[in-house]
């Protein structure tokens with residue numbers, strides 16, 4: 040069964056009860072965070088860079104229409120084709136048409152979260168195509184029949200032993216094989232596919248409006264192969280990926296690899312402007328750029344959530360998030376996990392369906408502090424919670440609504456005058472007695488047990504503060520007199 044955003048609590052519980060997942064997540068996130076911390080220390084102008092990056096994103100998103108049209112025109116000038124896809128199915132259909140035209144049988148893919156978002160692999164496989172993920176992490180999750188659990192490290196949830204067993208089952212390798220050996224086997228398999236592929240599909244880290252250039256950063260060289268060996272290259276990008284100029288790219292290239300993998304620069308940075316030109320040896324004969332909306336305009340029209348479109352998909356907020364560190368990406372039931380996923384998913388799939396995600400946060404603010412473009416994720420999560428509570432308050436057939444109302448009315452009546460307040464706190468102290476054990480309340484009857492199932496309930500102090508204060512004053516006066 041595929042994980043879903045409406046099943047977050049169950050999925051999170053399952054993840055918490057999986058010791059191997061806990062170990063893999065803790066090891067990987069600690070490792071990436073340490074690497075990032077070292078790489079960031081070298082930047083003396085970090086804050087200036089973050090502010091510049093944010094400003095660029097702010098200005099671009101404010102004039103998105105202009106930059107997207109400029110990008111379209113430059114890509115066409117460079118010989119590429121551009122297709123605007125309003126929804127996932129528009130992009131799927133365009134790719135299916137191309138596949139048919141080219142009589143394609145094998146598609147290789149470089150890591151693309153947008154293709155995950157539109158369920159492209161399943162769609163193409165239904166059409167009878169062989170689809171091969173070429174990023175090692177993606178290749179692993181594809182072999183396992185799973186989804187990526189992290190934007191940057193898709194197989195972060197798997198231990199070395201699990202990968203070795205998977206490779207043994209699917210590729211016939213030795214289960215004791217070292218990581219280097221497993222990588223070599225994967226590389227050999229993938230290399231064959233690159234040479235046979237009819238179409239290469241990638242995402243885009245950035246698309247530069249002034250030159251029509253697609254920018255891709257990677258470490259394994261698979262994107263280079265995917266974009267240059269097959270005769271057709273399809274780029275699938277969300278509307279938010281456009282940036283105005285090459286000079287802006289410099290700012291982002293200083294921040295993105297450091298935040299994502301703790302590197303000064305990734306091993307490969309590919310800048311692709313149009314398909315292969317006359318006289319060039321490498322590159323595809325055709326380049327198609329699909330610019331996808333798929334709900335992003337809705338985010339754009341929502342001032343409270345707009346800044347989520349500044350996201351570079353570096354994954355740093357996932358690594359630092361105490362919730363993600365414990366439950367991992369699959370628990371979110373969405374392509375986009377972690378703090379930024381909790382913001383993006385509700386407008387993409389519907390607030391009610393993803394209603395648990397805005398609460399999958401401690402609001403500690405670590406995601407905002409680590410974000411290279413200073414996206415205020417906690418603020419957006421609060422906005423989403425506010426939207427949900429508004430909806431909840433209008434849901435008259437919900438018993439929780441009436442219980443909450445009853446408690447609020449009782450509370451406000453009790454707080455209206457001193458006598459009622461004193462009487463109320465006396466009653467509450469009496470009522471809490473049967474549940475009090477070692478100054479803690481760990482078990483309350485239903486419906487309050489929903490709270491105490493996972494945390495203690497703080498009991499009222501044995502002595503009210505007012506009495507404590509009066510006693511204290513009295514004893515200090517007695518002391519003074521005695522002196």
Ligand code: SF4
Pocket residue numbers: 298349350351352353354355356357379406409410411412413414
């Ligand atoms: S929200 Fe910020 S930290 Fe999180 S993935 Fe996006 S850019 Fe990175």
